Amino acid sequence: MWFSENDFLSCFGEENPVASFKSAIAKENAHLKLRFNPDKATTGLLTEKAHFIDNLLQACWKHFMGACDTHHGLVATGGYGRGELFPYSDIDILVLLDPACAEDYREAVAGFANFLWDIGLKPGLSTRSVAECLQAAAADQTVFTSLLEMRLIAGSTTLFETLKQQVNSDTLWPSEKFFPAKLSEQERRYAKFHDTAYNLEPNIKEGPGGLRDLQVISWVFKHHYKAASLRELIKYGFLPKSEYDNLITARDILWRLRFALHNLTGRCEDRLLFDYQRELAAQLGYFDANDQPDVEQFMQFFFKTVVDIERLNEMLLQLLNEKLISNKESLNPIPITANFSSIDGYLEASNKDVFQKQPLALLEIFLILQQSPSLKGIRASTIRLIRKSLPLIDEEFRQNKRANRLFMDILRQPRGITHQLKRMNRYGILAAYLPDFANIVARMQYDLFHIYTVDEHTLFVIRNLRRFSLAKHNKELPFCNNIFLLISKPEILYIAALFHDIAKGRGGDHSTLGETIARQFCQQHELPSSDTKIITWLVRNHLLMSMTAQRKDISDPDIIHDFALHVGSIEYLNYLYLLTVADIRATNPSLWNAWKDALLKELYISTHQALHRGLLNPMARSERLEENRKEAREELIKLGLSPTSIERSWQHVSDDYFLRYSGDEIAWHTVAIAACHDHELPLVLLRPQTLRGSAEIFVYARNEVQIFSICTATLDQLGLTILDARIITTADQYVLNSFQVLEQSGKPITDLHREVHICTSLRHGLLTKTVKSSKNIHKQSRQAKHFPIKTTLTYLENPSHKHTILELVTTDRAGLLSTIGRAFTEQNIQLHDAKITTIGSRAEDMFYISALDGTPITDQHQRQALRDTILQLLSG
Structure with a gap:
């Protein structure tokens, strides 16, 4: 045409x-x-x-x-x-x-x-x-x-x-001015993408390793040399023909992808969104094979392409810097060791045979960088040599005790661990030295919870752990910095982090498989048996703390005692806490909030107290109950309430109430209840900031079966995220319900008018038994539809046999909790507690329920009827 x-x-x-x-x-x-x-x-x-x-x-x-x-x-x-x-x-x-x-x-x-x-x-x-x-x-x-x-x-x-x-x-713009300007621009662009090309929805033009990286090279090179094309990179000695061909091949791949994206979307679209990944995978000839979906194979191919461009960009910009900016004196070699010299601040191999003659220098070079902080990196010609020499890292190399000691030395250095591990990954050293690591390089985790590839996530975990060790990052998470000071061997944490997800994509439990791989590493590297024990325990249990905090009632002394038994010692607790925080923050930074921070900290402190007290002398529920009651009473008397007024307010609440709320929370509730007459109910209160970093909405009302459904539907319509729900029903049928909430953005409620509007809307809904329609509702994200999660309902064993536990796993959606509340109402089910856990688009919620008379639901027909009702309402 x-x-x-x-x-x-x-x-x-x-x-x-x-x-x-x-x-x-x-x-x-x-x-x-x-x-x-x-x-x-x-x-x-x-x-x-x-x-x-x-x-x-x-x-x-x-x-x-x-x-x-x-x-x-x-x-x-x-x-x-x-x-x-x-x-x-x-x-x-x-x-x-x-x-x-x-x-x-x-x-x-x-x-x-x-x-x-x-x-x-x-x-x-x-x-x-x-x-x-x-x-x-x-x-x-x-x-x-x-x-x-x-x-x-x-x-x-x-x-x-x-x-x-x-x-x-x-x-107008001489090279010595233009080059630094483009370099600075690239650094700012990289920062927008967290300095990684490994995002789940990468931008093929602007992201690290994208087309813009090639254009930066082109602009700087052509401007200085007045070159007609990038092919002249060969002429001026910047690239051998083989690397130039790789550069053009990678560019052509991205061109094809961008062209296909434009065709697919009918617009100028440069983001590789979930909406298009499957279609593009099919266009490029990928299909499901060997338990690996077509889209994962396609994205792995893409990631490996952009990391090649990123590496070539690094090398070429370094070489251009030498030609355009550096003075001649700085290009004179300065000996560092027998194998390496410094040229313009970059490590250069003394000769082209260094790695052939001394293969262990492939690890030594990264240790030298750590020990010489004035060095900026590895010179481009030596990066080429490293890439060319990767086959030297064979099984004999991996079994070499000197190589093992070098690798451990890298992990034990006081500085530069994150930078060097990232370099080792970018140049292919990590995958060569740890073959199991090669399995996770550029491996996408196809869900909304993990926004990075497995290898990039792993390195982010180590980076987070390193930040806990540095005083300059103390303001970020001071509690973690303080705990880190108690760690005797930081390398234990780094090794555990290196292996915690190494078995992803293999099928089976990656924690158990990873434990075996970690043990083999520890034995090969001759770590003390005590260190090996901690590392393998951490790899096997790296999800234990987050799952306990998010899915169990950590106000229950029995839960804390069971967790403390599993952990066993304060030393193990310190390691696990730091690994857990670093892991969550490296999985998806946007999902970390004050609520999760406070929840994990609370679990840590409670477990620390239990371990300090002694596992043979656990705190009884009655002790915790009396402790909370005493603390609340002292606070209320300070506020001017009489002992009579306090006892009258507490006369109908059960022991569960004093067990599951802190003294501070009980005091806040009691002041409001004492001042409230029956005709003024329902009482709705809001505290914008609690010890758990969230807002607490407290509802005190006469018990009616639809209260939970109305509350959750209203809060959802108001655009609030429910993090936790605690349901208390008194002997004379009053309810004390509290909801821990954050704004949908993950931030706390900070506006007074917003607080008033929330309380007014919720009270109105409870009085009229309606939910006001509003446009400000939770909307399912664009990405969530690409990750449909099969709804499963499971009845779990409850050690106390007091209530029945129902676990729901499904796709998070608007009005989910209110829908569950409707099902409970229809089936005459009483809700006593709820643990709300949302991981990306995946909801994992647990409900503690009983029949209306308070007895557990053991009848299989009744259980099946409830399951059928929930499934029907969710599908509708």
Whole structure:
């Protein structure tokens, strides 16, 4: 499909030129889509689209500019200037004005620009004289960058050549200024993506290792050397032909993916969203095989491609820095060891045979970097040697005791552990030295909870642990920093972190499989048996603390005692707590909040007290109960309540109440209950900040079966996330319900008007037994629909035999808890407690229930009826 300039000019003679142009653009895009083959390079298609737009713009320019079409200039910039135009890319153009007659043609230029918008091109258009271009370029390197690849489309050759000559001179942005500016820009761009290419929904243009990385190299290199193409990287000795070919292959892969994305979405889309990953995997020929889904194989292929680009970007920018910025003196080798010298602050192998003659130097080089903090990294030529020498890390190398000692030395250093492990992963050393680690490199965890690949997540866990050890990060999580000071051997934590998820993707329990792999590592590296015992225990139990905190009632002394029995010692508790916090924060930073922080801290403190007291002398429930009652009474007397008033307020509540609420919470409730008359019920209170970092909403009312359903539905409609629910029913049928909540953003409630609105809305709903409809509700995320979770309902054993425990696992959705409440109402079920756990889009909730008379539900028919009702309501 081809449209010449004359074809477009003739469209202006038609009755509806806008419709004709739109039709031509649609036909061209359809034609490109038809010709696109995901197995072949897209270079020709990108060039064709650029020529198509050239002809379209030339026709529009002649039509609107008329006689002045040679006085001014129409210039392509950016990607369009390079002739790389994807189906729905923005069209970056510059109208270059002749100041002598600019005012005479302002209206014509406006008409030209408006027409482009009318036909749907969405141009990135600027209008400037040569002098204005140079002024803007001098002030902003991004403007200068866009002009580096400009190309004349129509109009004045004289104006264009004048601008081009000035832009290509070395005075406007000399290389020694331009290079650091682009480097700084790249660092800021990387920071937006947490300095990792391994995101679940990566941006193939802007993300680390994306197309922008290649463009940065191109801009810096072409500007300095006035080069026509990247192929001249070979000519100037920056890349051998093999690496250049790898660079172009990787670029072509990303081009194909971006082209396919545009075709699939019908817009300029550069994010590899879940919505498109399966379709793209199918287009590229992936299919489910060996228990690995097609999309995981496809994403692993993508991640390995971008990490190659990221590594080449690192090497080339370093080499360009040497040529463009560094002085000659800094390029003189400074001996560091017999094997390595420093050149411009980077470690360089003394000769090309270093690794062949001494393979252990493949580990030694990273230890030297740790021990010499003034060094900036490894020189590009040596990175090449490392990559070339990876086959030397064979089984004999891995069994070598000197190699084992070197690896342990790296993990025991006081600085640089995270940086060097990341380098070792990027250069392939970790996967070569630890074959089990190779299994998790670029492995995607296809859910909404884990936003990084397994290897990247693992390194983030180690980074978080390292931050706990550094005083400069003390303000981040001071409690963790204080606990870290009690750790005698930090390397135990780092090894446990390295292996905690190493068996992901193998099928079976990754914790148990990982324990076996960790034990083999410890034995091979001759760790003391006591260290091996802690490491393997941590790997096997790395989920224990988070699951206990989130899914069990940690106010119950029996729960704490059972957990303390499992942990066994304060030393193990310290290690487990730090690993748990680091793991959660490295899984998905947005899911970490004050609630989880406070919950884990509370479990740690309670368990520490239990272990300190002695496992043979556990705290009885009666002791905890009396402790809370005493603390609350003392606080209430300070507030001016009489002992009579206190006892009257407490006369109907059960022992469970004093067990499950702290003295502070009991005092807060009691003050309100004492001042409230029956005719004023329901009583709704809100504390915006509790010791657990969340807001607490407290409801005191006469018991009615639909209270839980109304409360949860109203809170959901108000856009609040329910973290926990505690349900207490008194002997004379009053309820004391409390809900720990946060805003949907994960932040606490900070606005007084918001507090009043929440209390008013909830009280109104309880009085009228209705839920007010509102647009401010929880909406299922766009991504969640790609991870459907099969609903399962399981009745669990309850050690106390007091209530029946019902576990629900399902996809989190709006109104989930209120739906469960409806089911309880329909089946005459009484709710006593609820543990709410949401992991990404996965809800794992536990309900402590009984029949209306308070007895456990043991009848299988009644259990099945409740299960059927819940499934029916959820599916409806």
